[in-house]
Amino acid sequence: MGRARPGGGRDDEDEGPGDRPRLGLAYGPAARALLDTRPGLVDYVEIPYEHLSHDPRSLDAIDVPVVLHCASMSIAGFVPADDRTLSDIATWADRTGTPWIGEHLAFILADDPDALARGDGGAPTRLTYTMSPQLSERVLDRVGENLDRLRPRFAPEIILENSPHYVDVPGSEISYVDFVAEVARRFDVGLLLDLTHLAVSAHNLGFDAAAAVAALPLDRVVEIHVSGLSVQDGVAWDDHASLAPPEVIDLLRAVVDHAAPRAVTFEYNWAPDHDLDAVVAQIELVRGLVGREATGVG
Numbered sequence: 001m002g003r004a005r006p007g008g009g010r011d012d013e014d015e016g017p018g019d020r021p022r023l024g025l026a027y028g029p030a031a032r033a034l035l036d037t038r039p040g041l042v043d044y045v046e047i048p049y050e051h052l053s054h055d056p057r058s059l060d061a062i063d064v065p066v067v068l069h070c071a072s073m074s075i076a077g078f079v080p081a082d083d084r085t086l087s088d089i090a091t092w093a094d095r096t097g098t099p100w101i102g103e104h105l106a107f108i109l110a111d112d113p114d115a116l117a118r119g120d121g122g123a124p125t126r127l128t129y130t131m132s133p134q135l136s137e138r139v140l141d142r143v144g145e146n147l148d149r150l151r152p153r154f155a156p157e158i159i160l161e162n163s164p165h166y167v168d169v170p171g172s173e174i175s176y177v178d179f180v181a182e183v184a185r186r187f188d189v190g191l192l193l194d195l196t197h198l199a200v201s202a203h204n205l206g207f208d209a210a211a212a213v214a215a216l217p218l219d220r221v222v223e224i225h226v227s228g229l230s231v232q233d234g235v236a237w238d239d240h241a242s243l244a245p246p247e248v249i250d251l252l253r254a255v256v257d258h259a260a261p262r263a264v265t266f267e268y269n270w271a272p273d274h275d276l277d278a279v280v281a282q283i284e285l286v287r288g289l290v291g292r293e294a295t296g297v298g
Contacts, residue, residue: 020291021224021256021264023283024067026240027051027058028269030279035064037276041283046102046265049089059096067223067263068098068156075146075160076133077107079124086153093156099262100156102192102223105143105183106130106163132163135172135179144187159222160184161192164238165201176201177212184220191217193261194225195251196238203236213251218259226252226286227267241271243282249289256290264290 022043025031031045044065049072052059059066070089073081093101108131109124133139143160151158162180174182184191193216202209226249228242244252244266255261264286268274 019262021261023287023290024263024265026069026265026267026269027062028240029272030268030274030276032061033276034279035062038280041280044263046267047096049092049101052092052096053088066096066098067265068093068096068101070101070103071106071108071130073103073146073150073158074107074109075103075150075158076105076139076143076163077109077146078142079107079109079111080146080149081109086150090154093154098156100159100190100222101154102159102161104130104163105160105180106132130163132165132169134169135174135176137173140174140179140182140186143183147187147189157190157222159190159192161194161225162197162201164194164197166204166235166237168205176205176207177215181215181217184217189220190222191220192223192225193221193255194227195248195255196225196227196229196244196267199229199248199251200236200238203231209247209251210254213254218255221255221259221261223263223265224252224255224261225265225267240267240269241274243268243278249282249285252286253289 024044024046025034025042027045027047031042034041035045042064044067045062046067046069047058047062049068049070068089072085072089089101108127108129110127110131111124147158160183162176165176180191183189198212199209201207202212226244228239229245229248230237230239230242252264266279266283266286268279
């Protein structure tokens, strides 16, 4: 399925040096509604591999370029994804024409503790949500090993998304910012910089998000995610059911002042009743912030 690249032009064209970030929406009710009612508002839709694997026909309703997101490689874990899953991801990468695959710097597979206790090496446990890893040299080494194994499986590049940390993971010995930066530098990998995950982690781990942006290798940022944020009982949480707060937009402004990301994705895919006018207003705000002109917004 041939599709235009969100990063600029068609698959067989090079990007010009003056290209600005493309703007996109995560697949969900808001994206579907805005694609129908506001043609030209966004340049692409980002859709999870896991959604496509359960509902392949959802791709038929998308008439803009697609970016493939993923939460199944368990790239910061010690239990590898199975060959069938990896082959399926590669098939969907080809079908969508995605320019890259955004994968979480996290894990979703773990050894079954009951099987380990029995000593029979049973099937791994698939967690219901990607888990943020221990921030340690041991995990860094494992990320590198997994990248070496996974990269040859896919035509598009893999870029890694910083995970939200809700607690200080036991055994961590590296700061959140240094861990993300070292992954990018040591393994020559692009970043999917989720600014809400950064703000959430800063709140929960007690560091300054603005200072963190300045310390990250922003030249490695390929894509940016923004979404909502909520605080419950003192803990900050990623929230795709609400708009990005001003603090996240401020972080975005700081990033685009010093980096050249190819895409900015609004992750508003958890709620069926988003205020679409408010979503449009925020997209237009960011469009001005990154220097993009409107493209036929109706």
